[in-house]
Amino acid sequence: MTIADYDDAFKLWSETQGMGLRSLDDSRKGIDFFLKRNPETNFICREGKKLVGVILTGHDGRRGYIYHAAVHRDFRRQGIGKALVDRALTSLRKEGIRKVALVVYKDNLRGNGFWESLGFTLREDLNYRNLSIDPENI
Template sequence: MIRQFEWRDYDAVTRVWEAAGREVVPRGELEAKLARDPELFLVAETGRRIAGVVMGAYDGRRGWILRLAVHPDHRRQGIATRLVEALEARFVRLGCPRVNLLVLPDNESGLRFWQELGYLPCPDVLCTKPMQGGAVSAG
C-alpha cells in the first residue's frame, strides 16, 4: 500500500534510507519540507513494514523527485515503480507540467530504471551552493 508519510513512520523511513545507502533527512529538515507539501512524501507498506519511500517537492513550476529508496529485502517487487507512479499522480493533480530528478553519473541501474519510466537524461550542469545559516537544526 502506498500512502502519505506520517511522523510515526520516521524511524522506519530512516532505516530504509540507511539500508539503501541513502543519506537520512534530519527531522528539522523534514519538518520544513512537510510544512510545504506533505502530500508529496510517500511510503510503501508491505504488511505493517515500511518497505520504500519517495519524497517529492513542487515549487509551482517544476516537480522534483527526491530520496527514492526501497529496502534491499523488498527490491524487484515493483515498489519503486508504484511509489513513482503515485507521486506522479499527485503532481498531475497539482497541475505540475514537468518533473525533474537527479541521478549520479555512475548509477547505471538507476539511470536505466528512470529511463524505463520515461525520464530522459538531460545534459544540464548541476550547480549547488550551501546557504550559510540555511541549515535547520535537527531537534
Template sequence: MDVPASLTIATITDDDVPTIIELWIRCGLTRPWNDPGSDIALARRGDNATVLVGREGGKIVATVMVGYDGHRGWVYYVAVDPDHRGRDHGRTVMAAAEDWLRQRGILKLMLLVRADNLQVQAFYETLDYAKQDRVLYAKWLDGREATP
C-alpha cells in the same frame, strides 16, 4: 495508478519518521551534509511537498519525497527496502509521486541521479525519463564549503 495489491501508498505519519530514516540509511541514500530528519520536516511543513510511503503487510518498504517549487516537480529519497526489490515497488512509488504532482497541476518532474549510479539511471529510463544536458550548480547559504 495501478498499485500491486500487496503495496499501499499513503502520506507519512509522525510515527513513520524513524522507520523511514532507517530505510534511507539502509538504502545508502543519506549523506553526512543532509540531515534526513530535517529534510522530512521541511517536506511536511507546507502544502508543496510530502513524503509518500509504500507499505506491504503494514511494513514500510518504499518511499518517495515529492514536491514542487512553483515551476517544476521534484523527487528525492526514492527507496525500496533491499529485501523487497524486484516487485515493482519503485515503479509504484514513482507513479504515486507523479499522480501527486498531476493533482496539483504540475506537468514536469525533475530528478537528480549521481553520474556514477548507473543502476538507478537505468531504472528511470525504464519509466520513460529522459536524460537532459544540464550543468548543476549549488551553494550552501550557511557558508559551508561545497559538497560532492
C-alpha cells in the same frame, strides 16, 4: 508519508546504496519542514509494519522534484518503486505540475537504470550547480 514514518524512512535511506543524505535537510526537522510544505506528494509502502518503500516529492509551483526514492533491497523488482513514482506523479498532476526533475549520482547504475526504465531522460544540455548556504548542512 508523515513525520511518524521518519525513523523507518531514514533507516531505509541510510541502507540504500547511492543515496545522498545531508545533515540538516534530511534530519527529522528538515524532513518535517518538507512534509509540511508538500503534504500531499510524499508516499511510503509498508509490508505489514515494515517500511519497504518511500518517495519524497515536492514542487515550487512550476516544477516537481523527486528526492530520496528507495525500495528495500529484499522487495525490489516487485513494482513497488514504479507504484510509488506513479502515485507521486499523480499527486503532482493534481497540483497542476507538468514537469518533474530529479538528480541521480552518475555512478548509481541501479538508480539510473530504474529512472530510465520509467522514461526519465538524461539531460546533457545542463550543468547542475549547488551551493550550501549553511556550512553545517554537510
